[in-house]
Amino acid sequence: LAKTTQPISMDSYEGQEVNITCSHNNIATNDYITWYQQFPSQGPRFIIQGYKTKVTNEVASLFIPADRKSSTLSLPRVSLSDTAVYYCLVGDGAGNQFYFGTGTSLTVIP
Amino acid sequence: GAGVSQSPSNKVTEKGKDVELRCDPISGHTALYWYRQSLGQGLEFLIYFQGNSAPDKSGLPSDRFSAERTGGSVSTLTIQRTQQEDSAVYLCASSSLRLYGYTFGSGTRLTVV
Numbered sequence: 001l002a003k004t005t006q007p008i009s010m011d012s013y014e015g016q017e018v019n020i021t022c023s024h025n026n027i028a029t030n031d032y033i034t035w036y037q038q039f040p041s042q043g044p045r046f047i048i049q050g051y052k053t054k055v056t057n058e059v060a061s062l063f064i065p066a067d068r069k070s071s072t073l074s075l076p077r078v079s080l081s082d083t084a085v086y087y088c089l090v091g092d093g094a095g096n097q098f099y100f101g102t103g104t105s106l107t108v109i110p
Numbered sequence: 111g112a113g114v115s116q117s118p119s120n121k122v123t124e125k126g127k128d129v130e131l132r133c134d135p136i137s138g139h140t141a142l143y144w145y146r147q148s149l150g151q152g153l154e155f156l157i158y159f160q161g162n163s164a165p166d167k168s169g170l171p172s173d174r175f176s177a178e179r180t181g182g183s184v185s186t187l188t189i190q191r192t193q194q195e196d197s198a199v200y201l202c203a204s205s206s207l208r209l210y211g212y213t214f215g216s217g218t219r220l221t222v223v
Binding site for chain 2: 041044101
């Protein structure tokens with residue numbers, strides 16, 4: 001079971017780029033990496049998923065180095081509405097992604 | 111429906127009573143998950159259903175917890191003889207493929223008094 005490690009909290013000013021790194025040293029060959037965003041009193045929301053190199057969508061980018069032992073979620077030009085908890089997930093080696101880590105609480109400051 | 115629907119949104123129950131929480135997944139989603147989130151904490155995996163396969167119950171915290179999924183669609187999470195430590199938000203999610211992102215419902219906030 002691949003365990004993930006993320007910073008507990010981060011602060012950023014509005015308009016800055018924010019990078020949140022997740023460590024997953026024991027990731028299995030067939031595991032994907034998925035990131036979610038959670039606002040208070042809501043369920044998590046899927047942001048992005050990747051396997052290797054770089055993935056970009058309209059919300060974020062995900063950078064995965066060749067050894068895949070970590071991944072970095074990049075949020076361009078954050079706004080106050082990006083204040084949330086961000087979780088990264090990896091699988092259990094059998095294609096299941098059940099286990100959320102403690103997440104990173106991002107606070108965007110005006 | 112357009113999203114994952116959970117009911118009730120809030121439930122207050124007395125210690126020792128049984129409760130049933132309902133989840134209506136996105137139509138066509140074969141995978142369904144239940145999670146629990148205590149105040150200020152992360153998400154705790156409870157149970158996973160995939161199609162007609164036997165569910166993965168490895169996350170259920172005790173035998174007071176059970177879940178079923180009828181007809182591959184609606185799911186019910188049942189907690190028997192509720193305890194105060196069961197107070198939490200219970201979240202349901204569904205997905206169309208195991209490795210793609212989940213869509214979560216808004217949760218049921220359970221308070222055991």
